[in-house]
Amino acid sequence: MNKTQTNSIGFSLSSDRVSVIILLIPALIFCTIFIFIPAFWAIVGSFYSYGMTSLNDWKWVGFDNYIKASQDEFFWIALKNNFIIVFASIVLQVGVGTILAAILDRGIKYGKVIFRTIIFTPMVISSVAVSIIWLIIYDPNVGILNSILKAIGLPTPSMGWLGDPDISIWMIMIVAGWQNTGFMMVLILAGLQGVSKEVYDAAEIDGATGVKAFWYITLPMIRNIIIVAILITTIGAFKVFEFVYVLTQGGPSNATQVLGTYIYLQAFNLLHMGYANALSVVLLIIALILGWFQLKASRRA
Amino acid sequence: MLISPYLNKEECKMKYYFSRIWAGILITLLSFSFTSSSYAIDIKLWDLSARQGQDEFYELLKKEVKKYNPDINVIVTEWENEAYKTQIQLALNGDDGPDVFFNWFGEDSARLARAGLALDLTPYADMEGGYGSFISKGWQDAGAVDGKIYGIANKAVSKYFYYDPAFFDQHNLSVPTTFGELIDTCKSIKAIDPSIVPWPMGNSERWKLNHVITMLNQRVVGAENTKADYALTAPDDELFTNPKYVEAWEKVVELNENCFNDAPNATNPELTRSMFAAQISPMMYCGTWCGGIFASEGFTDFKMFRFPRVEGGADDGTVGFLVAEGLQVSAKTKHPEAAALVASINVSDTMALADAELRGSLISNATLIDQMEDAPHWFTFYVNDIADKSGHVNVLDVLLEANVSNAYLDMGTEVLNGTKSPQEAMDFIRKVALEAKAAM
Numbered sequence: 001m002n003k004t005q006t007n008s009i010g011f012s013l014s015s016d017r018v019s020v021i022i023l024l025i026p027a028l029i030f031c032t033i034f035i036f037i038p039a040f041w042a043i044v045g046s047f048y049s050y051g052m053t054s055l056n057d058w059k060w061v062g063f064d065n066y067i068k069a070s071q072d073e074f075f076w077i078a079l080k081n082n083f084i085i086v087f088a089s090i091v092l093q094v095g096v097g098t099i100l101a102a103i104l105d106r107g108i109k110y111g112k113v114i115f116r117t118i119i120f121t122p123m124v125i126s127s128v129a130v131s132i133i134w135l136i137i138y139d140p141n142v143g144i145l146n147s148i149l150k151a152i153g154l155p156t157p158s159m160g161w162l163g164d165p166d167i168s169i170w171m172i173m174i175v176a177g178w179q180n181t182g183f184m185m186v187l188i189l190a191g192l193q194g195v196s197k198e199v200y201d202a203a204e205i206d207g208a209t210g211v212k213a214f215w216y217i218t219l220p221m222i223r224n225i226i227i228v229a230i231l232i233t234t235i236g237a238f239k240v241f242e243f244v245y246v247l248t249q250g251g252p253s254n255a256t257q258v259l260g261t262y263i264y265l266q267a268f269n270l271l272h273m274g275y276a277n278a279l280s281v282v283l284l285i286i287a288l289i290l291g292w293f294q295l296k297a298s299r300r301a
Numbered sequence: 302m303l304i305s306p307y308l309n310k311e312e313c314k315m316k317y318y319f320s321r322i323w324a325g326i327l328i329t330l331l332s333f334s335f336t337s338s339s340y341a342i343d344i345k346l347w348d349l350s351a352r353q354g355q356d357e358f359y360e361l362l363k364k365e366v367k368k369y370n371p372d373i374n375v376i377v378t379e380w381e382n383e384a385y386k387t388q389i390q391l392a393l394n395g396d397d398g399p400d401v402f403f404n405w406f407g408e409d410s411a412r413l414a415r416a417g418l419a420l421d422l423t424p425y426a427d428m429e430g431g432y433g434s435f436i437s438k439g440w441q442d443a444g445a446v447d448g449k450i451y452g453i454a455n456k457a458v459s460k461y462f463y464y465d466p467a468f469f470d471q472h473n474l475s476v477p478t479t480f481g482e483l484i485d486t487c488k489s490i491k492a493i494d495p496s497i498v499p500w501p502m503g504n505s506e507r508w509k510l511n512h513v514i515t516m517l518n519q520r521v522v523g524a525e526n527t528k529a530d531y532a533l534t535a536p537d538d539e540l541f542t543n544p545k546y547v548e549a550w551e552k553v554v555e556l557n558e559n560c561f562n563d564a565p566n567a568t569n570p571e572l573t574r575s576m577f578a579a580q581i582s583p584m585m586y587c588g589t590w591c592g593g594i595f596a597s598e599g600f601t602d603f604k605m606f607r608f609p610r611v612e613g614g615a616d617d618g619t620v621g622f623l624v625a626e627g628l629q630v631s632a633k634t635k636h637p638e639a640a641a642l643v644a645s646i647n648v649s650d651t652m653a654l655a656d657a658e659l660r661g662s663l664i665s666n667a668t669l670i671d672q673m674e675d676a677p678h679w680f681t682f683y684v685n686d687i688a689d690k691s692g693h694v695n696v697l698d699v700l701l702e703a704n705v706s707n708a709y710l711d712m713g714t715e716v717l718n719g720t721k722s723p724q725e726a727m728d729f730i731r732k733v734a735l736e737a738k739a740a741m
Binding site for chain 1: 386387390391394412416505506507562563564565566567568569572576703704707711714715718720721
């Protein structure tokens, strides 16, 4: 039951609404300090030219930083790499995660918990630690990957797994996939376990079993969960930083540069803070669009 | 002593003693807080983490500083190399940054001076305990910008070829004195055993090859011809157009074909150090910090030689690689005099000797160097060789404007991978240099 209060200037608020506002205040304060104010300054800063060591010397440049970005080949390489990572992450993490979830849900009878734990374990390790482990695995001189390939008589890349600009981005994808597939599997598994057994029984009567049942029954039933998983993966792919920074630092020759590492390079190595702000605003806009889609999909899910 | 009419004598006595005790406690507490808050000066010092001797070195520095001013507390924070480069810039712009901090002397230190973030230390040279009495004018100038001292150099790093004399003797190899002989040595080593990497190159962090191209530019193009290009003061139509720059990159291609391991851009520099220390590779080009590292990994019977001269090059091979390092003081420090004193004491006779002994540094103040006990053979070599050189060249990733430096780093990767030719590499560097010059 809503009680209505009327204050001295005739403004009426229900007690529920007051409670909502009070409960929102802490979150709003934190969001304002850590998100809204920095985002505001990033937008303002994107119209200026200044460096890390000349923070008091801002020079108005209007849209020059955005024009520069549109003409910067490395910005486009970084953006393209982010899209490659989005695509590959969806295939590797959501695709493989869905298959693994289906196997764990209905494919095997014993050891479900053990397999689920093993597959999920990389998720609880720090991304930097995971990257360092893979750095050693990929090493052209002492890495186990080259040793195995050489032992079975297969060729190894002459420039190294992370030194070859044509394959290095895919090597990073494998690392990201190795760590995050388990999370996607758990997410989708939760969705699968919500599908009623009766639906499968009914489908079986109609002759849909195995892969057919998965394709025609399971996937449509967990469609919204998969959409959420895809959006989480997409947003994660645009935020990616630590895998690239630890494994290649954006190299070789900017071949694995992503927006995160390129913004870092511009801000802290080349000291172009204004330009880095403009690139951050581009990333912010992409994240907002994706966030809006995620919110919509989550509600439907 | 007053006695209240409502208390008996014993009670009055007790009250009197309690009041005295309370007064004593209060006075003690007040005096303690007075001394601790009014006189203690905390000086925050940031430095890179070192593999050996750092803790003992800074304990001694704290004691030495207290001899001049017992109220100064030095609080040391150590950082890893890459993290430090970013963190120091952020911290200097904030309100809680260090008072005294490490820096590489060159463009990195000069940029902070120009931005007003580093304190002008010129007035503190001759104060009691000031650096003016500890280091020579030449070393003072290493931290100078426009005639003012913005940093106190306490050490320098150089680079040499390290080689395994046992391997060289066993296979009748001689120390190369020219670039051609260096290539021949690599070919000879590969002829002995094709699986041996003559000179391991770990360029995964890009700076390793940058040190090689620094020396090749010096040897091929020469200091006089590079000066205006490096400073971006050459006219636009001449900037980085000297064909000798391309020749220097061609030498890199030659080294890559004959001396380096496969996949240098995917190889970690620390691994290459271990390859030499484990005597898997018979030579490598490494900094003066490497001697101690090889020794800590169990290999001490190595020798060194200079980067050889290039036949037909502009340099006779006597100019060496040298990067001065030291401490700067934040312009935002609340205690400029105390901070300057800490940075100065860091180069005092006692501290310089400790720096050499504990951290193996090539110190700027060599007054007490003769008292150094058990100096390792590589340390003696560095000291004598640096004194013997006709000049010094700073490394490109410290010396050049940030964008041009980054272009050189990137082109090192491209040339090693063969994705850009030496000419294409120089075309790119020139393009970036022109843009950087226009933006200045």
